Amino acid sequence: MINIQPYESPEYFVLILGLLLPIIIGLFYGKRLVNYETLFSLVFLVLTFGGDKWQQGVALIGYVLFELLVIFSYSKYRSKQNQTSVFVAAVLLAIAPLVVVKLTPLFSTNSSIIGFLGISYLTFKTVQMVMEMRDGAIKEFEPVLFVRFLLFFPTISSGPIDRFRRFKKDYQTAPDREKYLCMIDKAVKYLFLGFLYKFILGYFFGKILLPIVSHAALAHKMAFFHTGLSWPLVEYMYTYSMYLFFDFAGYSLFAIAISYLMGIESPMNFNQPFKSHNVKDFWNRWHMSLSFWFRDYVFMRFTFFLMKHKLIKNKLRISQVAYLANFLIMGFWHGVTWYYVLYGAFHAVAIIINDYWLRFKKTHNVPHNRWTEGLAIFTTFNVVCFSFLIFSGFLNTLWFK
Template sequence: MNFNFINLQPYSNPQYFIWLLIALIPMIIGLYNGKRFKTYEAIFSLVFLFLIFDASHWQQGVNLILYLVFEFLLTFAYERYRTKKNSPNKTWVFCLAVILAILPLTAVKILTVMPAGTVPFVVGFLGISYITFKNVQVIMEIRDGAIKKVEPGTYARFLLFFPTISSGPIDRYRRFKKDFDKAPTRDQYITDLQYAVRYLFQGFLYKFILGWLFGTYWLPKISQAALIAGNAAGGLKLSWWVLAYMYCYTMYLFFDFAGYSLFAVSISYFMGIHTPMNFNKPFISQNIKDFWNRWHMTLSFWFRDYIYMRFTFFAMKKKLIKNRIRLSQVSYLLLFLIMGFWHGLTWYYITYGLYQCIAIIINDYWLRFKRKHKKTIPSNKFTKWFAIFITFQVICFGMLIFSGFLSQLWFGWH
């Protein structure tokens, strides 16, 4: 069968879903009858992964295989070290394992910003970030003792779980294994199917209608108008266009990314796997910390659990910073700088990370001030909606920085 007429990048067009849903039918029938066809699920995932990395993307597929071999050897070598009788729990071995686990992703981030033609081969592959986060999580939980044993087959399916490989959400190994090890009851699976269909149609609304409206229809027109106003030294006129771009880009980013995430969750539910949601009404956040508990939640919680909290506990144990407020601020700085660098080695991603760090530190000062003066500071519906309004402006300005459009305007003028 010739698949070349279809764009087989995940969730890229409506036609893609026809083939995907057809392939899901045996799994749906099995789960409805209380049976999980693990062999078919593995074949299903491998086939769709092969189709992603077919033709012009074959080099990415090779990179994926090499990456998996490396990460498997690393993870199971560290598991053997930790579970070996009388084996010392040396910190340097754990740190080395984590550094080696993130080394391929770090190399990809550096090599992709090299001048064109400098790197004579394809680097990375679709989904390398999310697979790396999963792998690092497992190594850290092996060290903590939360994961006693990693099963190779389950681990491979966890890393290569097809619905989430391209855009997340980032699942946790223990949660995934719990779902994967058993089939749901018929009543449970009927509920899963209801959610799966709901999330599928919601994803279509978000990505193919609202995402297209903001990103494909409006955003290029606003961008062009802003560049024209900038070249004409439009002053106030330029400001209005930049403001329009800021709001439009924020809406586009949300609906496009949330749409992808909903597709991933939907297909997971069809497969009887409860992949966690990635977004929870982020634009009703009353402060920036609340926003990060609602936006790209699986990534936010991953950074919180495996960077912020671990660095904080380490610094407290070693008494690096005695003042708890200063310690939290340094932890935020580390967290958001790493998040900025992860997005890309460009000034606007790094600036975006610093901006979010400053915003959350200011927010903490404000929350402490509110607690201290709670009797004199009013709290009602107006203050709630005013907080949502202010937070939304802070969010949107951050997205404007993240978009790189300010850099585009600057070079457009010069």
């Protein structure tokens, strides 16, 4: 059996679009073919996690059964005494497999046997379920629908991260014909834009230009140590930033396009992030489903915890500590290496500085016009690109190898 990587080859698109035809026809006539959609997802799960990746497939099955048990148990015991303890235990159990996968590289050169493609995004969905059940936003646990949500194939490997209630609303009804035709129109647009981003621009920046500038930066390694500046390193910074955006944004557009063809309006992941006016604005535009997930389930809840227990009295300090916790967790999620952690800390500090600047602007007569707006966009762009240089891990190669 051969393996396929989602959205990586022409054969993949021919296969997925061909098998989507019954779903598209059914939705066009106002009917959701639930049984066929289940078979469709199973086929692609087997093609992705079967063959020489069968261990990932086994890990995926074990993971889903484990998370089902966690959420089912929480749904049964959440109304008992010690509700907070039960809630905390459920969250910790839900994230435990991901924590093991992320920490394994610290102790072994081999990858974790319980790891598989997309475990992070499935964990985000699971934790979301537990927290919204705690809040009362989700009244009852629906195991079959939860599994469909968890294993929704177009977004399983790298998002976007959907919300259960939004997914449920789409999944339990078929869009009317006019709306579905609009969704098809958007899907076609996203497919072509995704091809432009991932296979043309992403390929150019990542496969052609990046190796050239990487080699040049390493060749000028000593110049960087002597002067603190290396123009090839600056070129690498911008090139990597463009590659990161076009590759990931292209992938996200593919996932959203296939979702739309299946009658599911998965959330957008990018909204012209390099037009951001400041770092906070950037996180409202970059990898939005992840950013908003961290905002809702880490930042806001940690802020509420600090306020409820009066651990910090100053509201400004509360937000600053919450930003730091939020982005450090995000950094650790990417990987337990110094450059991922520094990347998270860098963005926390950048947002804190940005908050000070916004408060300063409110109390002082700072001019606002197209020139200052252009300067803000230019500054934000360069701050973000520098953070991506940290994120790339290239400085680790430059300094320690």
